[in-house]
Amino acid sequence: MAVVWQLLNNxxxxxERGFLRDRAGAELWLGVLRASFDVGADGALKRAxxxxxxxxxxxxxxxxxxxxxxxxxxxCLGRLGTDVLVHGHAHAPQGRPxxxxxxxxxxxxxxxxxxxxxxxxxxxxxxxxxxVPGAAQPFERVPxxxxxxxxxxxxxxxxxxxxxxxxxxxxxxxxxxxxRLLGTPAPHVEYPGVVLRAGPVQVxxxxxxxxxxxxxxxxxxxxxxDEAWQQRRAPLLPDDYDDSFCRSAPPDQQLPGFLRGGExxxxxxxxxxxxxxxxxxxxxxxxxxxxVGGSELTVADxxxxxxxxxxxxxxLTWHAAVPCQGKEHTIERATIHCRGxxxxxxx
Numbered sequence: 566m567a568v569v570w571q572l573l574n575n576x577x578x579x580x581e582r583g584f585l586r587d588r589a590g591a592e593l594w595l596g597v598l599r600a601s602f603d604v605g606a607d608g609a610l611k612r613a614x615x616x617x618x619x620x621x622x623x624x625x626x627x628x629x630x631x632x633x634x635x636x637x638x639x640x641c642l643g644r645l646g647t648d649v650l651v652h653g654h655a656h657a658p659q660g661r662p663x664x665x666x667x668x669x670x671x672x673x674x675x676x677x678x679x680x681x682x683x684x685x686x687x688x689x690x691x692x693x694x695x696x697v698p699g700a701a702q703p704f705e706r707v708p709x710x711x712x713x714x715x716x717x718x719x720x721x722x723x724x725x726x727x728x729x730x731x732x733x734x735x736x737x738x739x740x741x742x743x744x745r746l747l748g749t750p751a752p753h754v755e756y757p758g759v760v761l762r763a764g765p766v767q768v769x770x771x772x773x774x775x776x777x778x779x780x781x782x783x784x785x786x787x788x789x790x791d792e793a794w795q796q797r798r799a800p801l802l803p804d805d806y807d808d809s810f811c812r813s814a815p816p817d818q819q820l821p822g823f824l825r826g827g828e829x830x831x832x833x834x835x836x837x838x839x840x841x842x843x844x845x846x847x848x849x850x851x852x853x854x855x856x857v858g859g860s861e862l863t864v865a866d867x868x869x870x871x872x873x874x875x876x877x878x879x880x881l882t883w884h885a886a887v888p889c890q891g892k893e894h895t896i897e898r899a900t901i902h903c904r905g906x907x908x909x910x911x912x
Contacts, residue, residue, distance in 0.1 A: 571898035577911050580901045581619040585642050588802040591890040596852040596899055597639050604877040608843045612908040617880055633711040633735050634777040639882050643808030646820040647867050651773035653835045653874045655681035655707045660837050662703035669833040674820050679771045680757045681707050687746040687763055696743035696763040698751035711735055713753040714770035715761055731781035733770035738763045775813035786810035823866045835874040848905035852885035857895040863887050
């Protein structure tokens with residue numbers, strides 16, 4: 566019998582499949598469903614006419630690896646809860662320009678607030694000569710990206726000194742001689758009550774979007790790839806690999822368990838209207854894997870919630886993983902099913 570590894574899609578959403586290996590090297594068959602919804606003014610969800618397919622590669626806001634991460638691949642293992650991500654902008658209330666506004670994300674286990682300013686530059690303050698952000702100009706809309714938070718790199722610093730802000734190498738303000746930054750753009754985005762000063766500071770950036778895998782502290786979770794690993798473990802993951810490495814949301818947006826649907830999320834000042842709310846659809850996604858001589862049903866976990874408030878869009882990603890070490894060649898096909906509200910119905 567020919568090995569085809571087919572994936573049959575019994576849903577109106579986008580699906581993909583593939584093989585991955587766990588930390589012990591055992592092979593797993595993975596089915597991924599990504600569902601896209603348009604969000605009405607009243608928060609009602611409608612299945613989007615165009616469905617975003619599951620991603621196999623990362624997407625960046627600018628040059629890959631040298632800008633902030635826009636979207637990460639949907640194929641991963643080891644996640645123990647749902648990641649909640651917001652991709653969007655801070656909006657001035659009712660479109661009337663303001664110098665600053667607080668934006669917020671609230672949901673199950675989430676209550677996060679960030680302050681966003683209009684354009685401003687680094688200025689010198691006080692007798693001590695501290696370099697701080699100057700007065701902000703009014704704005705109507707500011708992208709919520711890490712390039713607008715504290716961070717950056719300083720390749721002109723003293724020999725042996727840290728060359729960049731490890732938690733956010735694409736931001737602004739990291740400098741061993743802060744006066745060199747006078748007159749240059751200062752961060753737009755900060756946590757309320759936090760006083761920003763230019764300098765060689767290692768600080769986690771405020772934001773709601775994914776953290777790149779080569780930024781700290783996420784990169785440290787990938788483990789140690791040294792000579793001992795080469796001799797004893799390669800090509801398997803190192804002993805000190807932490808499964809949390811596969812989670813791209815900021816730590817305070819990583820939920821300890823998987824959402825089940827029906828949860829309410831509220832956002833402030835991320836749309837022209839002061840508030841934006843939506844409730845997740847109550848959907849159950851499952852995969853039936855057909856092997857030679859039998860089949861296996863797997864209920865999928867909701868791995869990611871991605872909210873795009875400026876576009877009034879919601880995207881959800883489910884994973885169903887089936888151990889298949891030694892019998893991967895017997896997989897004939899898998900079928901993805903979805904049941905729940907009317908959005909699951911095929912056109």
